[in-house]
Amino acid sequence: MLQVDQGHSLREDSTVEGRRFPGRGPEEELMRALYRDHAGPLMTYVLRLVAGDRYLAEDVVQETLLRAWRNASQLDPSARSLRPWLVTVARRVVIDAHRGRQARPAESGPADLEQVPAADELDRALRMMTISDALDDLTPAHRQVLVETYFKGRDTNETARVLGVPPGTVRSRIFYALRSLRIALEERGVTS
Amino acid sequence: MTEYGRPDAHVDVGAYLLGVLNDAEMDRFEQHLAGCDTCAKLLDELSGVVPALAELGGAGAPEPPSEEMLDRLLDEVAAQRRTRVRRRWLTAVAAAVLIVAGPTAAVLAIQERPAVTGVQAAAFQRTATDPATGASAVVGLTGRPWGTQIDLRLSYVYGPRTCHLVVVGKDGRQETVANWTVSGSGYGTDEHPQPLDIRGATAMRPSDISHFDVITSQGQRLVSVQA
Numbered sequence A: 001m002l003q004v005d006q007g008h009s010l011r012e013d014s015t016v017e018g019r020r021f022p023g024r025g026p027e028e029e030l031m032r033a034l035y036r037d038h039a040g041p042l043m044t045y046v047l048r049l050v051a052g053d054r055y056l057a058e059d060v061v062q063e064t065l066l067r068a069w070r071n072a073s074q075l076d077p078s079a080r081s082l083r084p085w086l087v088t089v090a091r092r093v094v095i096d097a098h099r100g101r102q103a104r105p106a107e108s109g110p111a112d113l114e115q116v117p118a119a120d121e122l123d124r125a126l127r128m129m130t131i132s133d134a135l136d137d138l139t140p141a142h143r144q145v146l147v148e149t150y151f152k153g154r155d156t157n158e159t160a161r162v163l164g165v166p167p168g169t170v171r172s173r174i175f176y177a178l179r180s181l182r183i184a185l186e187e188r189g190v191t192s
Numbered sequence B: 001m002t003e004y005g006r007p008d009a010h011v012d013v014g015a016y017l018l019g020v021l022n023d024a025e026m027d028r029f030e031q032h033l034a035g036c037d038t039c040a041k042l043l044d045e046l047s048g049v050v051p052a053l054a055e056l057g058g059a060g061a062p063e064p065p066s067e068e069m070l071d072r073l074l075d076e077v078a079a080q081r082r083t084r085v086r087r088r089w090l091t092a093v094a095a096a097v098l099i100v101a102g103p104t105a106a107v108l109a110i111q112e113r114p115a116v117t118g119v120q121a122a123a124f125q126r127t128a129t130d131p132a133t134g135a136s137a138v139v140g141l142t143g144r145p146w147g148t149q150i151d152l153r154l155s156y157v158y159g160p161r162t163c164h165l166v167v168v169g170k171d172g173r174q175e176t177v178a179n180w181t182v183s184g185s186g187y188g189t190d191e192h193p194q195p196l197d198i199r200g201a202t203a204m205r206p207s208d209i210s211h212f213d214v215i216t217s218q219g220q221r222l223v224s225v226q227a
């Protein structure tokens, strides 16, 4: 017998439940886990694959994570084995995006990618994602100082102005960031 | 030896390794390095980190995905869950049909999760409803190597008439990217609830687009959507 009590009848209907508490439930948890563990490193890899096109890279990462979620019953989202799967799917999404261009001459770029990555390319991609994981281990301040100097090509004084901190702080942050990164890389078995 | 006054001379080994000291600072550090065993050791210890960073370079700074991506992903999860709830009901109907129709109808009950397509699959979605015409539009933008894929979903449009979709660039450039006719019953109306789904493409990049206009052949603007 259905009660005319709002609270109870709402709980009967899983779609209403889903709408009232968006972001709850095992399906959402799975998607959050995929995003948390893989979106950043995958973005690093895909950005390289699409020559820095941020819009395209976002599309590719989003589509890849969505496919991982759809195939979750055959995949273990926490396992290291998911990474090769993600790399392979991301490459395929990039290839499909290129096939989608209509009647435009081929530009230099990833258009000539093979459907399946060669072993050494896969290794390189996985290593890159692991380095990205290590970088994510740093505190935000340490990560930021490496991005602002090394990756954006600014010297320590320019960076000090951008971040609004004394130049000495930038220099010491770089030092401690590199020390932390060395440890994070070692823990993940990345050696040069 | 505080971080804020004259910093510990040894810590400059980090910025030196990254190559981000200016010339004067570099000279000063190299003079220090020539007589400092601590820095020689640190230089050795940290030198392996820089090649690892270099492996990430090449495509600019490593950028985290936008926060909106997680929202879009969770929206997809919610949308597909709703589809599945509906399908469970359909499956029950199909099972009932099965008794009458025989084994071929069993195909109905075995379905994959549907691929998300059209405007729902777009990377960015924008919506607008025109208060005067009542027309309602959802525009999906997806960046592609060649430009932007545009998915339009239109509701509350009445016919008969012919319409087109115009993309307006931030530089004022205009491009018609799709044409279509609307029959008497319209789209997304009481008489014909199915909305209209149209796809177009432009060489403009998503970041170069200002807005989209749906225009009738008489030149009336039905709805305008900001990119």
Ligand SMILES: [Zn+2]
Residues within 6 Å of the ligand: B009, B010, B032, B033, B036, B037, B038, B039, B040
């Ligand atoms: Zn020293």
